[in-house]
Amino acid sequence: MTAVSLQKPENKKYKSKPFQNVQVPFYLTAVSCGFPSPAEDSLESPLDLNEHLISKPAATFFVRAKGESMIGAGIFDGDLLIIDRSRTPQSGNVVLAILDGEFTLKRFKKIKETVLLCPENEKFPPIKVNGNASFSIWGVAIHCIHKLT
Amino acid sequence: MNSQKVALADCNSxxxxxxxxxxxxxxxRPVVVLSNNDGCVVSRTDEAKALGIQMGAPYFQIKDFCKRNNxxxxxxxxxxxxxxxxxxxxxxxxxVPEMEVYSIDEAFLSFTGIKEEMxxxxxxxxxxxxxxxxxxxxSIGIGPTKVLAKVANVVAKKNKLSTNCVYNLFENKNEDNILRKFPVEDIWGVGRKTAQKLSFHRIFTAYDLKYSNDKRIERTFTRPIRNIVKELRGQLCMELDLSAHDKKQIISSRSFGKPVFKMEDLQEAVAHHVSTAAEKLRKQKSIARAILVFIQTNAFKNTPQYHNSATITLLSGSSATNKLIKSAFCCLQEIYKTGYEYKKVGVIFMDLQKKSETQLDLFQMHDSAKDEVLMQVLDHVNATEGKSTLKFAACGIDPFWKMLxxxxxxxxxxxxxxxxxxxx
Known part of the structure; x- marks a missing residue:
């Protein structure tokens, strides 16, 4: 915002005095001088990570991973996961599942009618989802953001 | 000819x-959500309804009941x-090609153009x-008019299992059967008082209203009610309101958790309300050219009563919190009286104008460049770090009247x- 200070009349004459308090907005478009930038015609918008990582913003949520069971899939304790609820879970996807009212992050495998939630760490056994457990898939994990520093 | 088709999508609880x-x-599990200040029930799941918890029930009355019933x-x-x-x-x-966002959880959708069987x-x-x-x-209700779409929506909500949350009046050959069982006070746009008045005329259901005597309705009721009658008959009177307009005024007010007497306390609350409203103002890129401040005592209590308001006009408008707080304080100064037990205070920003459309006279004062930058920083910090991370000291450090x-x-x-x- 630019403003030009005007002088206030004193003794009915205009005197030059700095720091007067009447401000008049000064709206003029910038006057261009010299050569135009040769890059101007090829300007593109900067890269946007959101655009790269998220295809359905209205259906995308973030969660933070806790624990070690998915280390083999490159998901470590404290990593940020991008969950897309608009995707239909396919066998082989890493999903955020709800098993008996609890969130759990596992690789979803469906072999015929059998549903398996597989960890990717030898220390943890796969979970076979049996028919009477309450089970659903909250969303598909599409990216994992891991901090390196 | 009437080929309009309207749907009302309304979120369940x-x-x-x-x-x-x-x-x-x-x-x-049964779930309930309470109003501001944890006052009363504003949302409840079907499980909570089944337990008999009423909408609007004061929390202190049902607190133990909730605990016992998980x-x-x-x-x-x-x-x-x-x-x-x-x-x-x-x-x-x-x-949909067109929709009207009606509230935080409801929207009217235009289904015109979709084949009836689809x-x-x-x-x-x-x-x-x-x-x-x-x-x-x-839940989604479909009908030829807004009022009927709303009726259909209620039917869908009441019969979630059999309707799978969608009820389409075009599929019902005997719509009147639904209307016969539909109490007049549940019709969209009929308030409690109107319902009472209608009952004097022996109109108790949507069916009664639909087939009521035109002349009598015309004589006794206002135009909105006459429109409802027409809509019940399938004549579209209320078009979808498609414009997403900016707010014409911004209000921020709240009741205190406990009675307030002192000027300083009221000032803190006013500063807080101004901050909240100013943030909204800047979000819609507007400036306010008038501020109204009101204070009131508790009308339900047997104590000396006082309520008053004052308005101040800002010559060239502003959206800078600091400037607005100062102006609001002037209003408060004018109406504050000692010795009363205040229950509620609030501010209303009026005469809003788009910042880009403001015209400045030669001697009008814009928000200074310094204020502009300050507001940008303020909004940025509060957007990224959470509400009220950065605030003016006038709002108080730990407001005692803060929302429960x-x-x-x-x-x-x-x-x-x-x-x-x-x-x-």
Whole structure:
């Protein structure tokens, strides 16, 4: 915002005095001088990570991973996961599942009618989802953001 | 000729459903959400309804009952509900050519142009998509007018299992059977007082109203009621309001948790309300040219009563919190009287104008460049670090009158520090 200070009349004459308090907005478009930038015609918008990582913003949520069971899939304790609820879970996807009212992050495998939630760490056994457990898939994990520093 | 088709999508127990999205263990448990200050029930799930918990029930009355019956109780978390609402409206907009966002959890959709036999199917697809994308269940009612779409919606909600949350009046050959069982006070746009008045005329159901005597209605009732009658008969009177207009005025007010006497305390509250309203003002890129401040005592209490308001006009308008607080204080100064037990205070910004459209006279004062930058920093910090991270000292450090929200859930989808942590 630019403003030009005007002088206030004193003794009915205009005197030059700095720091007067009447401000008049000064709206003029910038006057261009010299050569135009040769890059101007090829300007593109900067890269946007959101655009790269998220295809359905209205259906995308973030969660933070806790624990070690998915280390083999490159998901470590404290990593940020991008969950897309608009995707239909396919066998082989890493999903955020709800098993008996609890969130759990596992690789979803469906072999015929059998549903398996597989960890990717030898220390943890796969979970076979049996028919009477309450089970659903909250969303598909599409990216994992891991901090390196 | 009438080929209009209107659908009303309305989220089921919206606030409770939002809480359930991020706490799946609540799925079959009764859930209620309380109003500001944890006053009374504003949202309840079917399980809570089945227990007999009434809408608007004061929390202190049902607190023990909730504990005994394993009811999950939440303070309202408007950041969470607002975010999910925004997502829902965005998804809906992809499904229909035109829609009117009617409230945080309802939208009228134009289904005109969709073949009659496809209507239910289309609504089911929308419902499934919303449930999958956001986790929020909705009910959809379809009819030739807004009023009938609303009736259909109520039918869908009351019979979730048999209708699968979609009810289409075009499929019903005997619509009047529904209207016969539909109490007049449940019709969209009929208030309690109107319902009372209608009952004097022996009009008790939507059916009675639909077939009421035109002349009598015309003589005794206002135009909105006459429009409702027409809409019940299938004549579209209320078009979808498609414009997403900026607010004409911005209000921020709240009752105190306990009585307030002192000027300084009122000032803190006023400063807080101005800050909240000014943030909204800047969001819609407007300036306010008038501020009204009001104070009132508790009308339900047997104490000396006083209420008053004052307005101040800002010559060239402003959206700078500091400037607005000063002006609001002038108003407060003018109306404050000692010796009263104040219950509520609030501010209203009026005469709003788009900043880009403001014309400045030669001697009008713009918000200074310094204020502009200050406001940008303020808004940025509060947007990224959470509400009220940065505020003016006039708002007080730990406001004693602060909202009670002891049982608020985290802002799962709008704050980095509060996103869900999931076990692997």
């Amino acid at each position: 919206f606030f409770c459903s939002c809480e359930r999205v991020f706490q799946p263990q609540l799925m079959n 009811v999950a109780v939440f303070s309202s978390n408007y950041s969470l509900y607002g975010d999910l609402s925004r997502r829902i409206m965005k998804i809906l907009a992809e499904w 209507l239910t199917d289309h609504a089911q697809k929308i419902r499934e998509t919303l449930l999958q994308y956001t986790g929020i269940p909705v 929200s002891k049982m608020k859930s985290p802002n799962y989808s709008t704050r980095w520090g509060e996103i869900p942590k999931v076990n692997q």
